[in-house]
Amino acid sequence: MDAMPKWADVVLVPVVSLLLAAIISIIVFVAVGQDPWEALKLMSYGAVGTSDNLGYTLFYMTNFIFTGLAVAVAFHAALFNIGGEGQVLLGGLGATLAVLFVPWPHWTLALLAGSVAAALFGALWVAIPAYLQARRGSHIVITTIMFNFMASGLLIFMLAGPLKPVGEMQIATAVFPETVHLPSLHDIAQLFGLDTFGRSPVNISIFLALGACVGVWALIWHTRLGYQIRAFGQSESAARYAGISAVNITMIALLISGALAGMMAVNNTMGINNPQLVDNAAGGAGFIGIAVALMGRNHPVGIVIAALLFGALFQGGAELSAATQIPVQIVVVIQALVIMFTGALDEMVRSPIQKMFLRYGNKGVGAPAAVLPEGEE
Amino acid sequence: MSFTTKFLGATAALALTAGAAWADGPAIIYDLGGKFDKSFNESAYNGAQRWAEETGEEFAEFEITSDAQREQAIRRFAEAGNNPIVMAGFSWGTPLEAAAADYPDTNFVIIDAAVDAPNIRSVVFNEHEGSYLVGMLAAAASETDTVSFVGGMDIPLIRKFGCGYAQGVKAVNPDATVISNMTGTTPSAWNDPVKGSELTLSQISQGSDVVFAAAGGTGIGVLQTAADEGILSIGVDSNQNYLHSGQVLTSMVKRVDNAVYDAFAAGENVEVGLNVMGVENEGVAYSLDEHNEELITDEMKAMVEEASAQMASGELEVHDYMSDETCPAIDF
CATH class of the missing domain: 3.40.50.2300 (Response regulator)
Known part of the structure; x- marks a missing residue:
């Protein structure tokens, strides 16, 4: 822990990971005959070039904040919840049931009901793996990923059966009633006389996501429960010795994690222009959350920044495949490279850097650096 | 975090220099399953490709990777000025209905579903x-x-x-x-x-x-x-x-290729409304070629x-x- 100064942990490692991903991406672009510089320009334009594009980037960012927080909370208890994908789908099912069949008079009530139902369904979906982990020692990684498949099956069953409007062939629910449509940022901007974000789906749930960040920050670092979660995550035996119940902390951390993942549905199901629950609604956000949490060092501020980066990558990638002849598969490869280097291969970059600091490091540099990675510039 | 702010700064600067990337020709959006599915999507692609080879012009295309991308794909091409915008598959019905009203000057073509709007051509097959x-x-x-x-x-x-x-x-x-x-x-x-x-x-x-x-x-x-x-x-x-x-x-x-080809050939002034392709106008047919001539x-x-x-x-x-x-x- 002391081998590396804080700034190296929060800045150097992600930057080196991104550079490695960029180098391989350049090789891929050259191999398919695309000018890498041109591709970067297109992706940047797609991500932030117009306020409409920026809106899409923020929309994806909102998704990734929820799933990133979900992974981070579990990480603090040393639990690896990779079932975000399934929890998002179940959250979508919960939100759909809450708003499609109850005639809410106003979107505020629908937002409240939808968020609660989404969080509840997400939490319930992780409750069984959590119980199995806490009481029976079944590994959470195995059970949550299995539950992703079950969630997908359950969702398709519901969408192809009970929730499908009569006569429709698309695997989706009916469009939610007009009164429960959440205001988009475009609508909100218009209140202030601004015409921004066009018809992009970024909506009020971005504030819900930022609120969740504050909530997680307060929970983890400023409550007794958060302390217990972190203590449990650092050393289970020490936490037990201190009287912290392993079963309780495992359950609570995972339920919070599942609830956060489930709440992503507020954004991607209730918040879109044409709100309805579609097949494969999560679109991989559950897995990207892992990379977001790792890159953001499990801290809400880092998660917001990492989520913004991944949102830009996603939106920019869509633009790249729409504007060029690059096959969509290559764009997915580029996105996967960044996820792989910042997420899965984190340790590959970290340990050499750590060793470097151990050998040449100046003991004075890293001493009491702030937890918040702000004020670097 | 400094690297990300720098990244964003750099991208914003780049954004000003990019932007000449799009054309305003026709566009086609494929359904899930991908462009080379040896079946429905590929047929749509073949129609577009035939048009491109005959006219020497280019078209824009996009393969969605999840249902969530549908509306974005439609809007993206409409805002880039592509016209007409052709989409293959009945699943486009709901998103198209929502998006088409925002782009009254763009004509849309949907294959396999009927959507009633003044700027949509719906192609259905018998x-x-x-x-x-x-x-x-x-x-x-x-x-x-x-x-x-x-x-x-x-x-x-x-x-x-x-x-x-x-x-x-x-x-x-x-x-x-x-x-x-x-x-x-x-x-x-x-x-x-x-x-x-x-x-x-x-x-x-x-x-x-x-x-x-x-x-x-x-x-x-x-x-x-x-x-x-x-x-x-x-x-x-x-x-x-x-x-x-x-x-x-x-x-x-099922001549999805013809539907796409016709729409591309008609260009911006593609005829809107319901278009039924049956046996009569060779929209559907049985195939006869050198591979099965001995069987028929x-x-x-x-x-x-x-x-x-x-x-x-x-x-x-x-x-x-x-x-x-x-x-x-x-x-x-």
Whole structure:
């Protein structure tokens, strides 16, 4: 822990990971005959070039904040919840049931009901793996990923059966009633006389996501429960010795994690222009959350920044495949490279850097650096 | 965090220099399954490609990777100035309905669904008519008086294929047995060649010697198994006769390529409204090429040509399953 100064942990490692991903991406672009510089320009334009594009980037960012927080909370208890994908789908099912069949008079009530139902369904979906982990020692990684498949099956069953409007062939629910449509940022901007974000789906749930960040920050670092979660995550035996119940902390951390993942549905199901629950609604956000949490060092501020980066990558990638002849598969490869280097291969970059600091490091540099990675510039 | 702020700063600067990236020609958006699915999407791609080769012009295209991207894809091309924008597949109906009103000066073309709006051309096919024709051929080619049908996902559109097929079979041989199986009730049924193969084997064990696959990617498994087991098969959407030369009786071609080609050729002034493509205007047909010419006798050819003419003149009316969700010739 002391081998590396804080700034190296929060800045150097992600930057080196991104550079490695960029180098391989350049090789891929050259191999398919695309000018890498041109591709970067297109992706940047797609991500932030117009306020409409920026809106899409923020929309994806909102998704990734929820799933990133979900992974981070579990990480603090040393639990690896990779079932975000399934929890998002179940959250979508919960939100759909809450708003499609109850005639809410106003979107505020629908937002409240939808968020609660989404969080509840997400939490319930992780409750069984959590119980199995806490009481029976079944590994959470195995059970949550299995539950992703079950969630997908359950969702398709519901969408192809009970929730499908009569006569429709698309695997989706009916469009939610007009009164429960959440205001988009475009609508909100218009209140202030601004015409921004066009018809992009970024909506009020971005504030819900930022609120969740504050909530997680307060929970983890400023409550007794958060302390217990972190203590449990650092050393289970020490936490037990201190009287912290392993079963309780495992359950609570995972339920919070599942609830956060489930709440992503507020954004991607209730918040879109044409709100309805579609097949494969999560679109991989559950897995990207892992990379977001790792890159953001499990801290809400880092998660917001990492989520913004991944949102830009996603939106920019869509633009790249729409504007060029690059096959969509290559764009997915580029996105996967960044996820792989910042997420899965984190340790590959970290340990050499750590060793470097151990050998040449100046003991004075890293001493009491702030937890918040702000004020670097 | 400094690197990200720098990244954003850099991208914002770049954004000013990029932007000349788009053209304003026609655009096509494929459905899930991808452009090279050997079936529906590929047929749409072939139409676009044919237009590009003939005119020397370029078109924009996009393959979505999840349902969540549909509306974004439509808006992206509309805002870039592409016109007309063609999308293949009934799943585009809902997102298109929502988006089209925001771009009154852009014309949209949707294939396989009817969306009523002043700037949308809806192309639907009389799949029941084409299926009727291949059903007649199947009945004529069968020696066991038993033929079969493998559908993809169990939706009304696929039952429409099966219903037309069964009617064609019964028209030629009223005593024939038509076995029908659907691959599944979920979207994975469109791409499950292994299950398609199993269903075909089961149908063969029940005596079938001609199988018609209307199942997207699943059909590849059906045709393969039919060829391996020495029975005849019938392809769908694209002309699939070449996949197993001499062992595919014919294909029920749905000229999605023509629909795309026509829309691209008409350009920005593409005619809006409902456009029905049937036997009459060669929107659906049975395929005849060097791979199956030995399988289709002159009598069979004469028989289907006559039926085609009768359909065109209105003398022969094939029941459309989707009109009332019932079928006189087969129970699903």
